[in-house]
Amino acid sequence: MRIGVIGTGRIGTIHANTLSRHRDVGSLILTDADAARAQHLAQRLGETAAPGADEIFRWGVDAVVIATATAAHAELIGRAARSGLPVFCEKPIALDLPGTLRALAEVEAAGTVLQMGFQRRFDTGYTGAREALRSGRLGRLHTVRALTSDREPPPAAYLPVSGGLYRDTLIHDFDILRWVTGQEVVDVYATGSDAGPPVFRAAGDIDTGAALLTLADGTLATATATRLHGAGYDVRMELAGELDQIVVGLDDRTPIASTEPAGPPAAEKPWTGFVDRFGPAYEAELSAFVEVVRGERPNPCDGREALQALRIAEACELSRRERRPVRLAEIAGAAESLPG
Secondary structure, X not given: OEEEEEOOOHHHXXXXXXXXXXXXXXXXXXXXXXXXXXXXXXXHHOOEEOOOHHHHHHHOOOEEEEOOOHHHXXXXXXXXXXXXXXXXXXXXXXOOHHHHHHHHHHHHHHOOOEEEEOHHHHOHHHHHHHHHHHHOOOOOEEEEEEEEEOOXXXXXXXXXXXXXXXXXXXXXXXXXXXXXXXXXXXXEEEEEEOOOOHHXXXXXXOOEEEEEEEEOOOOEEEEEXXXXXXXXXXXXXXXXXXXXXXXXXXXXXXXXXXXXXXXXXXXXXXXXXXXXXXXXXXXXXXHHHHHHHOOOOOOOOXXXXXXXXXXXXXXXHHHHHHOOOEEHHHOOOOHHHOOO
């Protein structure tokens, strides 16, 4: 199998390393807007570098992995679909609903595969929570608490093109909330703060956000995020039911300290970032993609899933701006509107 990797920044490099080691992947073609970066990575991995995306499609590949800047995702997804190629793409499909719907329509029309990069679905903690909930261990679920805390802000140049905290960061929490619970979000109330470094205000973004979400079965969920968590990278989910309560992401590297005399000690080596925390999950999602391309399993996370997560993020952004609850029905772009 020959796979084209478009984008060799941080996450693209991780994916290229994973695929280059995979037993069912014979070779890679790598390209990037920074040609020297792609060439350097190709040399290190013993793979081929291409001058641009045109060559990826012209030289011939069996599948494409898209890890470029978000602005290029939708166009590349459409191009791959028209070429009949399966695609793995980092979230999001696009930063707005119209762009997302156009790309999904191309995939639907072509009948090709689009697998989205929501790696938490492949993390052992989240899969364990999903199984525990479905086993009945928790009884009726009534409360979910999700959080994502980055140790430090991303580069200033990234903020204006990131889509904002809800679309860039909390979208992972929105996706995993749906996946773990099996429930849809029906309404949200969100707020945010830009009281931190002025770079966020300059970008029209917030550094800290919170959302209260109501699920279709009445379960209440909170999702919070910040870019300014100096203790370390912290991603957790707590699920509380009438019979039991469980937590994802609590281990000896969780950057949290107890003030109780008999509480656990502070982590000696806290998680530093998403690559550190979710390394095995990134490998697992790409292994799944290879199996999908080989026809050995169904798509575990298609573009419709990404659309639903984006709709929640859009609802949160609207709620924050207008300081009111927002029903998901207000946000156009339901997956049911797509053909097929």
